[in-house]
Amino acid sequence: MSEKIEIAPAVSPDWLSVESLNLDAQGVARRPDGKVVFIDGALPFEQVTASAYRKKNNWEQAHLTAIHVESSQRVQPGCPHFGLHAGACGGCKMQHLHSAAQVAVKQRVLEDNLWHLGKVKPETILRPIEGPAWAYRYRARLSVRYVVKKGEVLVGFHERKSRYVADMRICPVLPEHVSRMLLPLRALIASMDARDTVPQIELACGDTVTAMVLRHLEPLSSTDIERLRAFAAEQGVQWWLQSKGPDTVRLLDTDDPTLSYALPEFDITMPFKPTDFTQVNPHINRVLVARALRLLSVQAHERVIDWFCGLGNFTLPLATQGREVLGIEGSEALVARSRENYDLNQALALDGKALAATSFVARNLFEMTPEMLVQDGAADKWLVDPPREGAFALAKALADIEQARIGAEGAPPLPPGAEDWTPPSRIVYVSCNPATLARDAGLLVHLAGYRCTAAGMINMFPHTAHVESMAVFERP
Numbered sequence: 001m002s003e004k005i006e007i008a009p010a011v012s013p014d015w016l017s018v019e020s021l022n023l024d025a026q027g028v029a030r031r032p033d034g035k036v037v038f039i040d041g042a043l044p045f046e047q048v049t050a051s052a053y054r055k056k057n058n059w060e061q062a063h064l065t066a067i068h069v070e071s072s073q074r075v076q077p078g079c080p081h082f083g084l085h086a087g088a089c090g091g092c093k094m095q096h097l098h099s100a101a102q103v104a105v106k107q108r109v110l111e112d113n114l115w116h117l118g119k120v121k122p123e124t125i126l127r128p129i130e131g132p133a134w135a136y137r138y139r140a141r142l143s144v145r146y147v148v149k150k151g152e153v154l155v156g157f158h159e160r161k162s163r164y165v166a167d168m169r170i171c172p173v174l175p176e177h178v179s180r181m182l183l184p185l186r187a188l189i190a191s192m193d194a195r196d197t198v199p200q201i202e203l204a205c206g207d208t209v210t211a212m213v214l215r216h217l218e219p220l221s222s223t224d225i226e227r228l229r230a231f232a233a234e235q236g237v238q239w240w241l242q243s244k245g246p247d248t249v250r251l252l253d254t255d256d257p258t259l260s261y262a263l264p265e266f267d268i269t270m271p272f273k274p275t276d277f278t279q280v281n282p283h284i285n286r287v288l289v290a291r292a293l294r295l296l297s298v299q300a301h302e303r304v305i306d307w308f309c310g311l312g313n314f315t316l317p318l319a320t321q322g323r324e325v326l327g328i329e330g331s332e333a334l335v336a337r338s339r340e341n342y343d344l345n346q347a348l349a350l351d352g353k354a355l356a357a358t359s360f361v362a363r364n365l366f367e368m369t370p371e372m373l374v375q376d377g378a379a380d381k382w383l384v385d386p387p388r389e390g391a392f393a394l395a396k397a398l399a400d401i402e403q404a405r406i407g408a409e410g411a412p413p414l415p416p417g418a419e420d421w422t423p424p425s426r427i428v429y430v431s432c433n434p435a436t437l438a439r440d441a442g443l444l445v446h447l448a449g450y451r452c453t454a455a456g457m458i459n460m461f462p463h464t465a466h467v468e469s470m471a472v473f474e475r476p
Contacts, residue, residue, distance in 0.1 A: 015068055018046045021105050023465045025093035026061070037062050041084050043071040043097055044105075073101040078134060079172045089166040091157035092173065092463040099133045099462060106467045107457045113434040114455060114471075118442030122471065126456025129291065131283040133462040137173045138205035139280040146195045153190040155182055155201065173463060175205055181235055188231050192224045202242075204274035206259040207282075211274040213240040213249055228252060246275050265290050266317040267353075268345055276337065277310055281460050288430070288458055288470070289317055292383060295454065295472050296428045298322040302380035305424075307394060308365060312338040314383045314430075316345055319355035326376065327360040335362040368393035370400045371415040382427040390436025391429070392443075398423060399447035423448070427473040432460075434467050444473050451476070 016037060018027035027042025029050075036059040039050045047069035050062035064084065077095035082088060094102050107128055114120045145154050145165040156168030171179045189195050194216055202213040214228070220241070228239050229252070238259070239252040260271040261282055266289075272278050279285035292314060298304055298321040306315040309327030311334060319325045319342070329335050338360045346355050363372070366389065373394075384391050401418055403411035427450065431437035444450040450473040460468040 012049065012068075014049050015047045016042075016050060018042045018044050018048060018071075020044050020108075021097070023109060023467070025097075025465055027064075035059060039064050041096065042067075043074055045069075046071045046074075071097075073098040079170070081166060081168050081171075084160070086159075087164075087167060088160045089157050089168055089171075090160035090162070091166075091171070093465050095463045099130075099459075102462065103128045103130060103457065103459050106459065109467050110434045110437075110455065110457045110469045113438040114441055114452070115438075117435060117438035118440075118445070120438065120441045120445050120452050122452045122455035124454040126291075126454050126470065128456055129284060129287050129458040131281065131287065131459070131462075134172045135175050135179075136281045136283060136462060138175065138203075138282050139278060140174060140178075140203040142201045142203060144189055144198050144200055146189070153186045153195060155185045155189065174203070175210075177236070178203060178205070178210065181237075184231070184235060188227060192227055193221045194218060194224050202274060204259060204272075204278070205282075206272070207261050209238055209257055209259045210236065211238045211240055211259050213242050213274050215242045219243070225252070240274055242275075249273065249275050261285075263289055263313075263317055266320050267349070268316045268320070269348065270311060270313065270316070270341055271344065272311055272337070276334065279313070279460065284458060284460050284468075285313070288460075288468075289314060292428050292430060292470065293317055293321065295470070296381050296383060296426060298381055303378070304381045304383065305376065305379040306383045306385075307391065308384065308386045309338060309360065310334055310385070312341050312360075314385060315358065315360075316342060316355065318383065319358045320353070322356050322381075325356055325358040326379070327358065328363055328365065328376070329360065330362065330364055330366075332362045335360045365391065366393050368397045369415075370397045370404075370412070370418065373397045373401065374415050374417045374421045378422045379424050380426075382424040383430070384427060385430040386436075388433040388436065390431070390433060390440050392436070392440055395440040395443040395448065399443045402448045423475060425475050429471045429473065431469050431471070432466070434469055437469060437471060441471060441473070449475055 016029035018029045020028045021044055022028055026038040026040055029037045038061045041064040042048045046067055048064055049066045051065050052060045052062045054061040074096055075098050082092055082095045142155050143165045154165040154167055156166050159166045168182055197217040198214060200215040204211045232239050238256045240249050241252055242249045258271050260269055262269050302322045303324045304318050304322045306327045309315045309329045315325055315327040327338055342358050400412050404414045441452055445452055453472045453474050455471040458468040
């Protein structure tokens with residue numbers, strides 16, 4: 001870490017043995033009376049002393065004060081702004097832990113959640129998907145604050161456990177060209193008439209375009225517009241302006257090139273707007289899509305449904321393999337963008353390899369029912385990629401149909417048309433929250449008639465506590 005932690009030589013009964021790491025990157029230890037202690041900055045297998053700053057009956061939180069036996073997995077953080085000190089950046093939580101150990105911790109979190117919350121044990125543990133540990137973050141929301149007392153502008157993530165903006169001069173998890181841009185960005189905002197009324201810059205990098213969305217609370221002066229244009233020309237960025245909500249986002253200069261990313265394995269190009277949801281880490285996303293489709297193993301005669309389809313990140317690759325694809329998403333705007341992306345890629349299809357017939361529907365998937373499920377028609381395979389809330393309503397609808405079929409006590413009646421409706425033989429579930437994945441897996445395994453044949457973690461966000469994962473469910 002950035003600050004020096006004392007390595008103490010003496011043995012003491014106050015030492016704590018760190019047993020594990022929680023998802024807030026706190027070391028977990030126990031006092032002699034069994035009370036759990038969560039220690040900021042401590043790592044598994046270390047012997048430490050710590051000072052409590054919050055106490056409850058069964059647990060307490062503590063600051064690390066000394067390391068007596070150091071973990072072999074402790075490393076020097078790669079960023080000068082990381083640490084436990086006052087003003088440290090809160091964007092990362094695990095830079096002091098070797099990247100391979102971070103993956104092992106996250107894999108254990110996934111397995112523990114599946115078992116303790118869902119009572120599900122995968123038949124096979126998939127090899128973790130890993131990629132670059134640095135310069136991977138192509139999406140970020142940077143806070144902007146003019147600090148009167150310092151007489152300067154700060155641009156970056158919030159300080160650790162604070163609402164203040166960290167004094168960041170570089171950020172090694174951002175692409176190198178963006179990291180180098182942090183100080184010029186500070187100078188730009190400081191020079192603007194609107195320096196007090198621009199609270200945020202949203203970053204979105206495509207394969208060839210770096211876009212920045214400037215949130216401004218008041219109309220920008222013509223002088224400020226010219227300052228933005230000069231910065232764009234000098235730094236090679238594309239400015240978008242946002243005056244109010246997401247629907248007000250507009251491109252500053254409409255002749256700028258299109259923001260997009262490619263999935264070369266499937267000959268797919270995905271244009272997107274900087275406020276659209278796309279994966280933060282494009283290196284991992286390419287591998288993620290390829291593995292999901294490999295595990296789903298769609299055949300040319302099969303119909304597939306992509307639930308929570310977004311822009312079509314999985315839908316369009318699926319359309320290169322199956323007979324028919326249905327993409328379902330909650331946002332009307334994303335459904336419209338999916339259709340545009342499908343039409344574009346259909347026009348670009350190489351060697352006459354047209355995409356399969358594909359349709360997109362906007363629907364609130366958090367209010368899914370067995371009746372709605374049957375109305376969407378049977379599909380051979382499902383791809384499920386929900387937000388953090390998971391896919392509870394979808395999994396429950398599937399479970400309710402199965403329970404009705406087997407005549408389980410208290411089961412709801414079969415919805416109209418369900419007699420001939422068949423559940424998917426295989427589901428690949430991509431998750432950004434192991435707790436909601438475990439909850440939904442419990443429904444699929446214990447009530448819907450599936451086996452969890454495989455599961456594994458995806459290190460989409462190195463150095464953070466975020467756990468992305470994938471699980472495969474099959475019916476006999």
